[in-house]
Amino acid sequence: xxxxxxxxxxxxxxxxxxxxxxxxxxxxxxxxxxxxxxxxxxxxxxxxxxxxxxxxxxxxxxxxxxxxxxxxxxxxxxxxxxxxxxxxxxxxxxxxxxxxxxxxxxxxxxxxxxxxxxxxxxxxxxxxxxxxxxxxxxxxxxxxxxxxxxxxxxxxxxxxxxxxxxxxxxxxxxxxxxxxxxxxxxxxxxxxxxxxxxxxxxxxxxxxxxxxxxxxxxxxxxxxxxxxxxxxxxxxxxxxxxxxxxxxxxxxxxxxxxxxxxxxxxxxxxxxxxxxxxxxxxxxxxxxxxxxxxxxxxxxxxxxxxxxxxxxxxxxxxxxxxxxxxxxxxxxxxxxxxxxxxxxxxxxxxxxxxxxxxxxxxxxxxxxxxxxxxxxxxxxxxxxxxxxxxxxxxxxxxxxxxxxxxxxxxxxxxxxxxxxxxxxxxxxxxxxxxxxxxxxxxxxxxxxxxxxxxxxxxxxxxxxxxxxxxxxxxxxxxxxxxxxxxxxxxxxxxxxxxxxxxxxxxxxxxxxxxxxxxxxxxxxxxxxxxxxxxxxxxxxxxxxxxxxxxxxxxxxxxxxxxxxxxxxxxxxxxxxxxxxxxxxxxxxxxxxxxxxxxxxxxxxxxxxxxxxxxxxxxxxxxxxxxxxxxxxxxxxxxxxxxxxxxxxxxxxxxxxxxxxxxxxxxxxxxxxxxxxxxxxxxxxxxxxxxxxxxxxxxxxxxxxxxxxxxxxxxxxxxxxxxxxxxxxxxxxxxxxxxxxxxxxxxxxxxxxxxxxxxxxxxxxxxxxxxxxxxxxxxxxxxxxxxxxxxxxxxxxxxxxxxxxxxxxxxxxxxxxxxxxxxxxxxxxxxxxxxxxxxxxxxxxxxxxxxxxxxxxxxxxxxxxxxxxxxxxxxxxxxxxxxxxxxxxxxxxxxxxxxxxxxxxxxxxxxxxxxxxxxxxxxxxxxxxxxxxxxxxxxxx
Numbered sequence: 001x002x003x004x005x006x007x008x009x010x011x012x013x014x015x016x017x018x019x020x021x022x023x024x025x026x027x028x029x030x031x032x033x034x035x036x037x038x039x040x041x042x043x044x045x046x047x048x049x050x051x052x053x054x055x056x057x058x059x060x061x062x063x064x065x066x067x068x069x070x071x072x073x074x075x076x077x078x079x080x081x082x083x084x085x086x087x088x089x090x091x092x093x094x095x096x097x098x099x100x101x102x103x104x105x106x107x108x109x110x111x112x113x114x115x116x117x118x119x120x121x122x123x124x125x126x127x128x129x130x131x132x133x134x135x136x137x138x139x140x141x142x143x144x145x146x147x148x149x150x151x152x153x154x155x156x157x158x159x160x161x162x163x164x165x166x167x168x169x170x171x172x173x174x175x176x177x178x179x180x181x182x183x184x185x186x187x188x189x190x191x192x193x194x195x196x197x198x199x200x201x202x203x204x205x206x207x208x209x210x211x212x213x214x215x216x217x218x219x220x221x222x223x224x225x226x227x228x229x230x231x232x233x234x235x236x237x238x239x240x241x242x243x244x245x246x247x248x249x250x251x252x253x254x255x256x257x258x259x260x261x262x263x264x265x266x267x268x269x270x271x272x273x274x275x276x277x278x279x280x281x282x283x284x285x286x287x288x289x290x291x292x293x294x295x296x297x298x299x300x301x302x303x304x305x306x307x308x309x310x311x312x313x314x315x316x317x318x319x320x321x322x323x324x325x326x327x328x329x330x331x332x333x334x335x336x337x338x339x340x341x342x343x344x345x346x347x348x349x350x351x352x353x354x355x356x357x358x359x360x361x362x363x364x365x366x367x368x369x370x371x372x373x374x375x376x377x378x379x380x381x382x383x384x385x386x387x388x389x390x391x392x393x394x395x396x397x398x399x400x401x402x403x404x405x406x407x408x409x410x411x412x413x414x415x416x417x418x419x420x421x422x423x424x425x426x427x428x429x430x431x432x433x434x435x436x437x438x439x440x441x442x443x444x445x446x447x448x449x450x451x452x453x454x455x456x457x458x459x460x461x462x463x464x465x466x467x468x469x470x471x472x473x474x475x476x477x478x479x480x481x482x483x484x485x486x487x488x489x490x491x492x493x494x495x496x497x498x499x500x501x502x503x504x505x506x507x508x509x510x511x512x513x514x515x516x517x518x519x520x521x522x523x524x525x526x527x528x529x530x531x532x533x534x535x536x537x538x539x540x541x542x543x544x545x546x547x548x549x550x551x552x553x554x555x556x557x558x559x560x561x562x563x564x565x566x567x568x569x570x571x572x573x574x575x576x577x578x579x580x581x582x583x584x585x586x587x588x589x590x591x592x593x594x595x596x597x598x599x600x601x602x603x604x605x606x607x608x609x610x611x612x613x614x615x616x617x618x619x620x621x622x623x624x625x626x627x628x629x630x631x632x633x634x635x636x637x638x639x640x641x642x643x644x645x646x647x648x649x650x651x652x653x654x655x656x657x658x659x660x661x662x663x664x665x666x667x668x669x670x671x672x673x674x675x676x677x678x679x680x681x682x683x684x685x686x687x688x689x690x691x692x693x694x695x696x697x698x699x700x701x702x703x704x705x706x707x708x709x710x711x712x713x714x715x716x717x718x719x720x721x722x723x724x725x726x727x728x729x730x731x732x733x734x735x736x737x738x739x740x741x742x743x744x745x746x747x748x749x750x751x752x753x754x755x756x757x758x759x760x761x762x763x764x765x766x767x768x769x770x771x772x773x774x775x776x777x778x779x780x781x782x783x784x785x786x787x788x789x790x791x792x793x794x795x796x797x798x799x800x801x802x803x804x805x806x807x808x809x810x811x812x813x814x815x816x817x818x819x820x821x822x823x824x825x826x827x828x829x830x831x832x833x834x835x836x837x838x839x840x841x842x843x844x845x846x847x848x849x850x851x852x853x854x855x856x857x858x859x860x861x862x863x864x865x866x867x868x869x870x871x872x873x874x875x876x877x878x879x880x881x882x883x884x885x886x887x888x889x890x891x892x893x894x895x896x897x898x899x900x901x902x903x904x905x906x907x908x909x910x911x912x913x914x915x916x917x918x919x920x921x922x923x924x925x926x927x928x929x930x931x932x933x934x935x936x937x938x939x940x
Contacts, residue, residue: 299467326353351438497535525552526676753794894932
């Protein structure tokens with residue numbers, strides 16, 4: 001927003017420089033040089049690092065606030081004196097028509113500065129976007145936002161060529177620029193005049209002029225401004241040494257804490273390496289993250305970009321190879337978005353799935369639309385003479401997805417076929433001379449057994465890159481970056497006891513020392529049963545003395561304004577977005593209280609947040625392409641926030657944890673939502689009965705009874721005929737093998753799921769049968785095809801017990817309270833104890849083994865569903881507990897655990913029995929059998 005009349009401005013040397021000058025250099029920071037040197041983090045992070053450099057440079061020149069402090073305006077109201085830092089205080093407005101009064105600003109001695117209240121900043125980063133020079137004046141203006149994060153034309157270095165604020169004599173009259181109103185400055189005032197030609201409709205982009213007077217700003221201040229601009233200009237021209245040794249962890253947010261007060265002596269040796277950079281072009285984020293993780297696992301540096309990235313920008317930023325990722329949607333959805341110069345710029349290219357079709361189409365080939373090819377795990381034939389498949393077998397198991405296909409007669413000219421699928425379609429092509437390769441399958445997927453080898457062949461055999469970006473180097477660089485960015489300042493860490501926060505504490509302690517790291521364990525009231533007691537004991541065992549605080553009332557009584565401008569509170573929150581908003585607000589309150597209780601300084605204390613690289617990619621993908629992915633982590637606003645784990649994936653942190661000596665039950669501990677059990681309690685105010693509810697229930701009944709209908713009679717039923725058309729021949733044949741009664745009950749509740757890359761809220765269906773033993777293989781197959789045939793269904797669960805009767809038409813009114821949290825926490829404890837081979841605590845369960853290593857995740861949810869409710873019992877009073885064991889999950893695939901196949905059936909049955917018998921008011925226990933897409937690991 002722009003400056004407006006009636007805003008009181010306090011003018012001082014420090015207030016002016018520390019906040020205004022980073023904004024002065026906005027255009028410089030957004031120049032191509034800054035983008036090139038800060039390439040891993042786009043323009044926003046490059047500006048963040050540059051503004052931090054400005055603050056550090058100025059403080060080294062000016063010193064502390066007390067050395068050269070100017071008095072504030074005597075007629076202006078005093079700044080608020082509380083523990084809230086001035087950057088969080090709102091700008092005070094008054095009804096005065098003039099912006100500044102006529103009082104002169106006089107200097108005071110350093111001895112008086114100790115009692116002087118802190119001066120608010122002159123301008124904030126939100127108020128000013130850039131400053132430019134116009135006829136001897138400094139003009140504040142809002143630049144036009146460029147939606148393309150890679151475009152850099154038109155960006156100028158406004159102040160690098162001397163475009164700084166010009167001082168004006170007391171009796172001099174400013175010469176107005178074209179179209180501007182004439183204004184004089186006879187009284188030595190700091191004048192801010194609005195351009196009369198600025199249209200009223202563009203008030204937020206209003207242009208103002210500043211004339212600085214000798215009586216208000218000394219020659220030394222003006223000299224410092226010029227000196228700073230020259231310093232930054234030289235820094236940019238020299239390649240910005242901040243990142244000259246390769247990619248570094250530039251913190252999210254502005255770096256304004258002073259690293260010169262108590263500098264840490266670097267005890268960790270670090271020698272920078274020259275690393276080769278691989279650009280990953282992605283349109284769906286999920287497969288791009290998989291490729292990025294596998295490339296880094298192979299020992300190479302990579303970064304993700306939108307599918308619309310231009311070749312010239314990648315070359316400018318120093319990338320030396322390109323990988324075009326796959327997509328969940330049709331490759332034709334992004335037709336024309338890929339820059340054609342990517343294939344002619346001379347860089348090696350590897351196209352995957354959608355990139356496979358993009359390569360073939362660009363060079364004159366054709367892809368078939370609407371053709372169903374192999375999906376899932378499949379065997380392909382490979383030409384092992386190709387360098388891409390060197391060292392592999394002639395046939396390999398790979399992961400394929402449904403989509404378009406390429407036949408041998410539609411392959412582009414000058415490309416040779418290097419792989420084929422069992423159905424005869426082309427699975428890989430190559431132009432070895434120009435180093436362009438493409439495959440239909442996904443080598444980045446874990447179900448492709450030879451995927452890592454294929455990526456290594458491309459990067460090492462074809463690109464000729466050394467694998468020197470290994471985990472040890474990245475760990476050393478992470479510690480070095482922490483020491484560089486933190487200096488002698490302290491770090492506040494929210495230690496939950498999970499893998500991420502525990503490794504984060506260890507990295508900070510190795511970099512800063514234990515005396516400068518403040519691990520805090522917060523009791524939120526939303527955690528697992530007895531979690532705080534066990535966490536504190538575990539942390540102390542491994543040398544982490546965490547500070548314990550109970551903030552249960554703050555979390556369970558949280559209030560906030562959601563993104564739609566509505567008031568929400570924890571007991572009334574139903575949507576996952578509102579729950580996360582409330583948890584974020586609670587963490588902000590806790591953070592402020594902890595800093596105050598520990599006697600820390602806001603500006604000298606950094607909040608360390610355990611944000612993974614996958615979270616950073618999700619946030620940047622959403623910001624740049626306006627994708628509708630929800631965050632699965634909590635982002636806490638703070639003056640200084642540092643993300644020490646932002647260059648790591650979870651699998652890499654597990655390796656670090658083993659290196660630090662953590663036991664396997666900590667290394668392999670299942671991930672837990674940052675919002676706690678709040679997102680595992682499905683809240684509702686009533687049933688959701690849409691107009692299509694009865695129609696969907698009827699289609700489910702037809703689907704369950706299809707095995708009874710003779711094939712010749714199916715043509716008389718248009719619903720069954722439509723269902724058959726949506727099934728493949730193998731799927732239809734498998735459904736005909738059903739020989740038992742099956743009930744499918746539609747639950748009047750909508751939960752979150754995905755249709756391709758788009759979010760959707762759809763129904764839940766519960767399967768039940770009297771058949772014993774339960775045909776689990778058929779149930780898992782049925783759960784996979786139901787969302788395919790009926791897109792309005794997101795989740796398919798199996799209900800333990802007899803057939804459900806009658807169908808559910810009501811829900812239990814549910815909210816987040818101490819009662820529901822306690823109920824779910826106890827159910828979670830019971831289920832995970834049985835999974836570990838115990839009945840409860842340390843009492844072994846006869847005949848059960850520890851099966852925790854067979855799963856990747858095991859969420860337990862509380863659903864407001866009362867099955868088998870008698871008609872006279874109204875309203876619904878009971879709940880159901882849903883188990884979600886997952887045997888495999890990544891950013892693009894979720895494979896549920898099937899009893900008797902992936903997990904012992906006795907373990908699952910004992911879980912259901914123990915939960916129903918020990919947790920009060922639980923009517924049924926359910927088992928989630930949904931794959932992804934459409935169902936993610938967590939329901940919210």
